[in-house]
Amino acid sequence: MYYKTTYTSPVGLITLACDGDNLVGVWNEGQKYHGANISEEMTVKDDIPVLEVTKKWLDRYFAGKNPAISELSLAPIGGEFRQIVWDILCQIPYGGLITYGDIAKMVAAKMNKTTMSSQAVGGAVGHNPISIIIPCHRVVGTNGSLTGYAGGISTKVKLLELEGVDMSRLFVPTRGTAL
Structure with missing residues (x-):
């Protein structure tokens, strides 16, 4: 229940x-x-x-x-791949950022693979069921794009600003699937 x-x-x-x-x-x-x-x-x-x-x-x-x-006692519901991604998200420090590509490399290493798709990682990040606490808002594109937040880009910006992230190199994309 x-x-x-x-x-x-x-x-x-x-x-x-x-x-x-x-x-x-x-x-x-x-x-x-x-x-x-x-x-x-x-x-x-x-x-x-x-x-x-x-x-x-x-x-x-x-x-x-x-x-x-x-x-907190967290029990996000998801398969092995998503659990690995969500565990990595939990390691991002408060006010810190990481890219989808960096997470992909970490997941590949954990799964004993040579490579991992950043898009697959993006799907797992986007399906994070415990947003804010499992900090998927701290994930950005390699170029500084603030893409990919299921709660909306404006919410992502507010959360990063609250954490004191330097927003000067980050930008909101003008087009894309994750807006």
């Missing part, structure tokens, strides 16, 4: 979901793939400890603090 509640944030309404013990979803309202990893109906319930802890974590995050991901 899965449970959900909402959290009002500076980037809009966020849905939080859990399996009772572990966080399985954090989605911005209107986000692509919102709830896509949960195959059954979620019951609204506000008083589940993991959801309460997550709200407090988000309060600190949006206050400009750097709460540790390890404070």
Whole structure:
């Protein structure tokens, strides 16, 4: 059984979901793939400890603090490849950035392959079910493009600015599939 509640944030309404013990979803309202990893109906319930802890974590995050991901019990639902990508995302430091290409190299190494497609990595990053906490917003294109955020480019910009990222070399693409 899965449970959900909402959290009002500076980037809009966020849905939080859990399996009772572990966080399985954090989605911005209107986000692509919102709830896509949960195959059954979620019951609204506000008083589940993991959801309460997550709200407090988000309060600190949006206050400009750097709460540790390890404070939360995360259980994103996805296959082995996606889990590897999401684990790498969890290693990106607060206020840091990484490229899809860099992640592809790391995934290839973990899977004992010589190469890995940046596009495949982009798909896994885009399907991250625990946005903000598993920081997919810290992934950028090799050229500094702020592409590929399922919660929307404007939300990605706000999150990076909140974390104090130097935005001077980054830009919003004028066209592309991930806008």
